[in-house]
Amino acid sequence: MSDVPPVxxxxxxxxxxxxxxxxxxxxxxxxxxxxxxxxWVLAWQRLRHDRVAMISxxxxxxxxxxxxxxxxxxxxTGHPPNQQYRGPGALSPEGLPAHPSSAFWLGTxxxxxxxxxxxxxxxxxxxxxxxxxxxxxxxxxxxxGLAAGYLxxxxxxxxxxxxxxxxxxxxxLVAVALVSITGASLTITILVIGFFSWASVARIVRGQVLxxxxxxxxxxxxxxxxxxxxxxxVDVLPNxxxxxxxxxxxxxxxxxxxxxxxxxxxxxxxxxxADWGGMISESVQYYTVAWWFVFFPGAALLITxxxxxxxxxxxxxxFDPRTDRLIGQx
Amino acid sequence: MSEAMDLPLGxxxxxxxxxxxxxxxxxxxxxxxxxxxxxxxxGQRDYVHAVDGVSLDVRRGETLGLVGETGCxxxxxxxxxxxxxxxxxxTIEFDGQDITNLSRRRLRPVRREVQMIFQDPYxxxxxxxxxxxxxxxxxxxxxxxxxxxxxxxxxxxxERVGLNPEHYNRFPADFSGGQRQRxxxxxxxxxxxxxxxxxxxxxxxxxxxxxxxxxLLSDLQDDFxxxxxxxxxxxxxVRHVSDRVAVMYLGKIMEISASEDLxxxxxxxxxxxxxxxxxxxxxxxxxxxxxxxxVGDVPSPVHPPSGCRFHPRCPKARSHCVxxxxxxxxxxxxxxxxxxxxxxxxxxxxxxxxxxxxxGAGESEIVSSDGAEEx
Numbered sequence: 001m002s003d004v005p006p007v008x009x010x011x012x013x014x015x016x017x018x019x020x021x022x023x024x025x026x027x028x029x030x031x032x033x034x035x036x037x038x039x040w041v042l043a044w045q046r047l048r049h050d051r052v053a054m055i056s057x058x059x060x061x062x063x064x065x066x067x068x069x070x071x072x073x074x075x076x077t078g079h080p081p082n083q084q085y086r087g088p089g090a091l092s093p094e095g096l097p098a099h100p101s102s103a104f105w106l107g108t109x110x111x112x113x114x115x116x117x118x119x120x121x122x123x124x125x126x127x128x129x130x131x132x133x134x135x136x137x138x139x140x141x142x143x144x145g146l147a148a149g150y151l152x153x154x155x156x157x158x159x160x161x162x163x164x165x166x167x168x169x170x171x172x173l174v175a176v177a178l179v180s181i182t183g184a185s186l187t188i189t190i191l192v193i194g195f196f197s198w199a200s201v202a203r204i205v206r207g208q209v210l211x212x213x214x215x216x217x218x219x220x221x222x223x224x225x226x227x228x229x230x231x232x233x234v235d236v237l238p239n240x241x242x243x244x245x246x247x248x249x250x251x252x253x254x255x256x257x258x259x260x261x262x263x264x265x266x267x268x269x270x271x272x273x274a275d276w277g278g279m280i281s282e283s284v285q286y287y288t289v290a291w292w293f294v295f296f297p298g299a300a301l302l303i304t305x306x307x308x309x310x311x312x313x314x315x316x317x318x319f320d321p322r323t324d325r326l327i328g329q330x
Numbered sequence: 331m332s333e334a335m336d337l338p339l340g341x342x343x344x345x346x347x348x349x350x351x352x353x354x355x356x357x358x359x360x361x362x363x364x365x366x367x368x369x370x371x372x373g374q375r376d377y378v379h380a381v382d383g384v385s386l387d388v389r390r391g392e393t394l395g396l397v398g399e400t401g402c403x404x405x406x407x408x409x410x411x412x413x414x415x416x417x418x419x420x421t422i423e424f425d426g427q428d429i430t431n432l433s434r435r436r437l438r439p440v441r442r443e444v445q446m447i448f449q450d451p452y453x454x455x456x457x458x459x460x461x462x463x464x465x466x467x468x469x470x471x472x473x474x475x476x477x478x479x480x481x482x483x484x485x486x487x488x489e490r491v492g493l494n495p496e497h498y499n500r501f502p503a504d505f506s507g508g509q510r511q512r513x514x515x516x517x518x519x520x521x522x523x524x525x526x527x528x529x530x531x532x533x534x535x536x537x538x539x540x541x542x543x544x545x546l547l548s549d550l551q552d553d554f555x556x557x558x559x560x561x562x563x564x565x566x567x568v569r570h571v572s573d574r575v576a577v578m579y580l581g582k583i584m585e586i587s588a589s590e591d592l593x594x595x596x597x598x599x600x601x602x603x604x605x606x607x608x609x610x611x612x613x614x615x616x617x618x619x620x621x622x623x624x625v626g627d628v629p630s631p632v633h634p635p636s637g638c639r640f641h642p643r644c645p646k647a648r649s650h651c652v653x654x655x656x657x658x659x660x661x662x663x664x665x666x667x668x669x670x671x672x673x674x675x676x677x678x679x680x681x682x683x684x685x686x687x688x689x690g691a692g693e694s695e696i697v698s699s700d701g702a703e704e705x
Contacts, residue, residue, distance in 0.1 A: 038501065039458060216453035220517070223412055225441030226471050227434075238458035 039242070046318040053314020059307040067127050070120040077105070079114035081121045082272045086112055097290035107292035109282060115292065118274035119300050125275040126304060129190055129259040130252045136194035137255075138248050141201025142240070146232050148202065149209025159202070166199040172265075179267040186269060189262060193255055204247060208240040242319040249312035253305035260301055276301045353423075354525055354557050355388040355411065355444075360420035362406050366632060379631045380406040382581035383420075385658075388525065393551065393558040395572030395589065397565055397604070399628055403581040404561045405449075408529045411559065412446050413437060425524065442472055445518040449530035451510035455502040461488075461513055462498035468520040487516040491546060508539035512546065519550060527559045532567060544571060565608055569593060574667070577601045580631055580639040583658055587668035595678055597661055597670040600640050602682050622682050638672070645682055646674045 037045075047053055066073075074080050085091070089103045091112045100107040106116040148159035175192050182188050212218065213236070221231045262268045263277025271278070276297045283294040361384075363377035380403045388394050388411075396404045409415045411422060413429060421430045429440050448454035455464055465484045469475050475483060485495035491512040502510055511531060518526055528547070532540040548571065550556060562568050568575055569589060576586040577600065585598040596602045603622040624643045629635050638656050641647040650673055658671040676682060 038460075216448045216450055217456040219409075219414060220446065220448060220454050220514075221456075221467065223414055223441065223444075223446045224468050224471050224517075225438045226467070230471065235456050235459075239456070 043242070043315075043318040047314055050314040050317060053311050053318075056307040056311035056314065059303065060311060063123055063304055063307070064127060066120050067123040070117075070124055073117045073120040077103075077114055077117055079104070079117050081117045081274045082113065084111045084113055097286055097293050100292055106296045107290065109279065109293055110286055110290075115279070115296055118279060119276070119297055121274040122276040122279060122297065123300065123304070125186070125269065125273070126256045126259060126301070129186070129193070130256040130308075133190045133193040133197070133255045133259075134248050134251050136190065137197040137251060138201055138244060140194065140198035142205050142237070142244060144198065145202040145205025145240075146209055146236065149206040150213055150228065150232050150236060152213075156206075160206070163199040163202050163206075166196065169196070171196045175262060176265070176267060179262070184267055184270055189259055189268060192262075193258055197251065197255070201244065201247060201251075204243055205240050208243060209236055212236050212239050246312065246316040246319060249308065249315050253308035253312075256301070256305055256308070352390045353387045354390040354425060355559075356423040357387075357407075357411060358385050358421045358423075360384045360407065360410050360422065361418045362403075362410050362415055363418045376632050379581050379634050381410060382631075382634065384578075384581070384583055385420075386576055386583065386586065388557060388559055389574075390524075390557055391555060392573040393560050393571050395568035395575040396559060396561045396578060397563060397568050397575060398578035400563060401628060401631065402578045403631070404563075404578050405529050406581075407578070408446070408527050408559065408561055412444050412527050413440070414446075438472070442468075442521045443524045445521070445523040445526050447511075447514050447518045447526060447528045447531045450534055451507050451514055452502075452534075454514055455510055457502055460499050460501060461493075461505070464502070465513060465516045465520060467517065472521065474521070483520070484516075487520060488513075490550075491516045491519070492542075506539075507535050508542060511535060511539075511543050515543070515546065515550070519554065519556075522554055523556070525557045525559070527561075529561050530563070531560075533562060533564065540567070547571070565604060577604065580628065580634050582639050583671065584640065585668075585670045585672075586658070587670075588665070591665065591668050595664065595668070597664065597668070597675040598640075598672050599644050599646050599674075599676060599682055602676060606682075646676075648674065 070081075079085070085108065089098055089101055091108065092098055097110055098104060098108045098112070104114050104116070106114075106119065109115055109118070144159055144163070148156045148163075174196075178192055179188060218231060218235055221235050226235070259268065260275075260277030260280070263275050264281040266281065268277055269275050279297040280294060280301070283290070283297070287294045360381055361379075362381040364380055366376045366378055382403070384403075384407055386394070396407065398404050406415065410417055413422070413432070417430060421428055423429065424440060424444065427440075429437065432440065455461075462481065462484050465487055466480050469480045469483060474480075481498070485498060488495045488498070493509060493512050493516070497504070502513065505513065511534075514531075531547070532543050535543060544567065547558070551558060558571070560568065560571055572589045574587065575589050575592045577584045577592070577598065579600050585592065585596075585601045587595075592601065593605065596605060599622075603624050606622045622645070626643050629639075629642060635642050635652075637653050638644070638647070638651040641651040644651065654673075656671045656673045658669045660666055660668065661670045661672070661675040662677070664670075
């Protein structure tokens, strides 16, 4: 051991630590554990005190639960999602959608199908597309942004131009054209959305990396002999993740709406499949006589996107230390 | 540069300091230019002459101090020596091997031997990674030791540099500036390098902490047989730690000598000016001693002055200084290890503040018109 005394505040505080035990309580100040609290833990602690974000998170979890147990809705009500019912209760005598009733809790659609069950099944499509397409977007965007920002030079020039090109392509026109060539399917929906959204993630990441690249810890890694790949993914990537996560949580609701929009335009999934955009599309002819037909799928879409948006706001605030005081005042 | 190429490589004999005479790293005529944005589309491409023809030897076991004002190119030189920057010109030899143009892969073994300690203890540690993993980086990168061994190694390193090894899982933000610099030291020493380049390792620290880090560095030098290149703008720090000192000005070495020699028999007017600016604790002495106030600012390194870089601000400059570049060589009856780049070096006891500038103000303006006016 050296005879150099430990510097600064460390010595006094640390010697007391081992006896302190695990009971830190919710107050952040009491925790002086040996384990450093990672920036993620700190962000989570801030997020936990954000009531709106936590309510939104609960709502998101509930929607996820509904998606998982959708078959349960079908078995409890006894109505499979694509089963068309005739007769009283399922369709009015004129053949119009039936009111919400004890048999059909949220009413039926124009073909006599149970709207509640179809909404439950539709949530599967929305969440699946929302999460998978966003994941794909983030994966492509992060890799492209890292490469462009860190490697620079010709790589940066080419990738930055590519980003500009992708951002200037009219999304809906190309989506319509693509779907009409390949036919509508879940895969093509995800691919189309993913392909058109990564560019903005790449831009965010590239900007961050450009400033991180000049930091001394990157230079230190290079002087240790680290490879470019290691510096990009071990040293630089963790420092850009926070804005990427914020962007991703805010991108999920956008993707869900885009998917619903594609379905509404008839570019989503082929008809018998239950999905929210498609249901709203089918309801447009009936909204004067059957409000429930458009209202419930619309409400499901609204609640889902609202919950993701509010949660995303909370995540953004949690990662931004300057919002500390605002949350404290609530 | 011709005058640099003439230097004997080993600089044999005449060395009175404790360090060995075996050359560990030899830089020859190192030059590093940075392009600056050109003016207009067809303007001439300008360059910052950050390091402009530096030759020096680092001997095994010694501490070589490198001093100079901000912007004189000492940090750039450090990054050239550690091959973080590609040289524009010149060669660097390490342990008998020319490492100037080694590919990244071939450079990896050299990276193990040459390490850096950085100036900013806040910027040089990744804020998102745990201290244990930062200090363990060298082991991972060079594929040394298993996971369990690594943790043990890192903890013994932490203990060696005066950190609590139980803080293995903390983040850099949980430490004070001095503790962070200890983390940087531990990382640099992890693989037992031969040469450590310290780029202003204590400049960002509180004075009371500076001494602790300096003591730590000197303890470690004894234990591990390290060689240091120690960069600082603080002459008193450099005097304390160095066996030899090189004084830089505008990308060139002005004077190099054994540490005490430099302070007692100062030859270069610039070195003397630097020394006269050192604070003295005794107010009576401070009042009576020679004070040299240099006129003007450091000229822009984009258009450095002709001849001797220092001539626009030198009290002893004559017209010869404007025309020719003084070679870095032995003057008067100095030891061979003491070399000065000056045509009119100071004799012992000469009072520089009495010197009347030989270059008229007008003349001085003309000759430096592309330099001094720039900044």
